Amino acid sequence: MMALFFRDLKLSIRAGGGAMIGVLFFMTVVAVIPFGVGPDLNLLSRIGPAILWIGALLASLLGLDRLFQAERDDGSLDLMLMQETPLLFTVFVKCAAHWAATGLPLVIASPLLGLFMNMSEIAIGATMLTLLIGTPAITFIGAVGAAVAVSLPRGGLLVSILVLPLAIPVLIFGVSAVYAVIEDPAPFLPPLMILAAITLFFAVIGPVAAAAALRHASD
Amino acid sequence: MRLMAEGLSAKRGEDLIFNDISFVLDASEALVVTGPNGSGKSTLLRVLAGLLRPESGHLKLENGPPEIAHPSELSHYLGHRNAMKRELTVAENLSFWRDFMGDSPGGRGATLAEAVEAVGLPDIAHLPFGYLSAGQQRRMAMAKLIVAYRPIWILDEPTAALDAGADRLFADLVKAHLGKGGIVVAATHQPLGLDRMKELHMTGFEHLAGDHWHDA
Numbered sequence: 001m002m003a004l005f006f007r008d009l010k011l012s013i014r015a016g017g018g019a020m021i022g023v024l025f026f027m028t029v030v031a032v033i034p035f036g037v038g039p040d041l042n043l044l045s046r047i048g049p050a051i052l053w054i055g056a057l058l059a060s061l062l063g064l065d066r067l068f069q070a071e072r073d074d075g076s077l078d079l080m081l082m083q084e085t086p087l088l089f090t091v092f093v094k095c096a097a098h099w100a101a102t103g104l105p106l107v108i109a110s111p112l113l114g115l116f117m118n119m120s121e122i123a124i125g126a127t128m129l130t131l132l133i134g135t136p137a138i139t140f141i142g143a144v145g146a147a148v149a150v151s152l153p154r155g156g157l158l159v160s161i162l163v164l165p166l167a168i169p170v171l172i173f174g175v176s177a178v179y180a181v182i183e184d185p186a187p188f189l190p191p192l193m194i195l196a197a198i199t200l201f202f203a204v205i206g207p208v209a210a211a212a213a214l215r216h217a218s219d
Numbered sequence: 220m221r222l223m224a225e226g227l228s229a230k231r232g233e234d235l236i237f238n239d240i241s242f243v244l245d246a247s248e249a250l251v252v253t254g255p256n257g258s259g260k261s262t263l264l265r266v267l268a269g270l271l272r273p274e275s276g277h278l279k280l281e282n283g284p285p286e287i288a289h290p291s292e293l294s295h296y297l298g299h300r301n302a303m304k305r306e307l308t309v310a311e312n313l314s315f316w317r318d319f320m321g322d323s324p325g326g327r328g329a330t331l332a333e334a335v336e337a338v339g340l341p342d343i344a345h346l347p348f349g350y351l352s353a354g355q356q357r358r359m360a361m362a363k364l365i366v367a368y369r370p371i372w373i374l375d376e377p378t379a380a381l382d383a384g385a386d387r388l389f390a391d392l393v394k395a396h397l398g399k400g401g402i403v404v405a406a407t408h409q410p411l412g413l414d415r416m417k418e419l420h421m422t423g424f425e426h427l428a429g430d431h432w433h434d435a
Contacts, residue, residue: 003314003315003318003319004315004319007304007307010306010307011304014307074300074302074303074304074305075298075299075300075302076302076304078268078296078298078300078302079296079302079320080319081269082294082296083292083319083320084288084292084321085319
């Protein structure tokens with residue numbers, strides 16, 4: 001299983017892998033916001049956490065459609081379906097590798113983009129922490145969409161649309177946890193705990209659903 | 220070990236592709252599936268590999284390891300696509316599949332060096348798979364068959380894109396596998412020159428009743 005993890009990591013950083021595409025998209029989206037909103041520093045720091053979260057959500061949806069489609073196109077998916085190893089472990093490991101290649105760079109890039117948005121240190125720290133906890137959920141949810149759309153050419157947008165409603169709670173609790181840090185009376189821990197619960201929930205449900213979808217998509 | 224298929228039939232969408240196919244393969248036996256294009260050879264092989272559910276009938280393994288749920292877990296499947304990543308080197312591809320698949324009980328896979336030697340391309344394992352010609356890619360996909368041990372090989376047009384020398388090399392690989400007590404099911408038009416070979420001639424949808432098989 002570690003072999004699969006490292007192979008997917010290697011693939012994502014080789015040519016055409018697309019690990020950097022997500023980060024670039026994230027940076028582009030966030031970097032243009034100050035130009036659009038104007039130099040109102042208070043406004044920027046107020047909307048900053050939300051913008052970072054929206055940017056990260058869209059960026060993590062970007063490469064998801066190729067998660068299983070690339071395997072299907074070259075026949076690797078057939079072999080993965082045949083193994084004694086339960087398919088859901090294979091899916092889980094692929095999700096983990098996908099997150100490490102595309103989600104983790106977003107988390108690492110977020111402090112820099114937080115500076116763009118005139119966010120305070122504590123807000124940047126909180127955004128990083130919530131992104132770290134929340135983005136795996138988006139990958140696991142996205143895996144289900146990617147598995148459903150595996151046999152569709154140009155399923156990319158479809159995956160995003162399928163996945164977005166399920167990813168909305170992640171966004172809501174991620175952003176509200178950050179705002180709880182900035183605005184004193186709101187409690188920080190409950191939204192963070194719910195965010196962690198969502199991630200754990202989808203870490204279990206996602207691979208099961210995606211594995212079932214892949215089995216039925218095989219033709 | 221004995222692989223038995225009983226009354227297999229399969230559909231694609233609403234169309235019946237083949238009907239009531241049965242065969243028995245003992246250790247060291249090969250089944251060659253022949254027939255015109257579109258007669259259902261690939262569909263049959265995908266059913267054997269557990270990638271398509273048969274409409275009726277079932278597949279059984281006798282005297283195999285007890286913990287096996289489906290014979291596909293003991294099978295290699297070489298389809299039309301090579302299941303290798305163009306961006307990774309040949310060695311990376313092969314070592315991934317060896318680690319990921321692992322060996323079935325009762326055998327041991329070849330080392331990487333032995334495998335690329337066996338397909339006659341020992342010097343290019345360091346190149347990205349995408350740089351190779353179609354024939355070289357096919358040979359490397361065959362090397363995948365021996366890096367992880369599987370007693371059953373399911374091969375779909377394995378010799379497409381191969382030259383005459385590679386054809387012989389492939390026949391040798393199959394013979395060596397059969398010699399070790401393996402089972403081979405192959406859709407191919409190339410004569411393999413095997414002693415214990417069964418032939419299944421598929422005639423396609425219009426002549427469903429006419430499918431038959433015989434010992435060659």
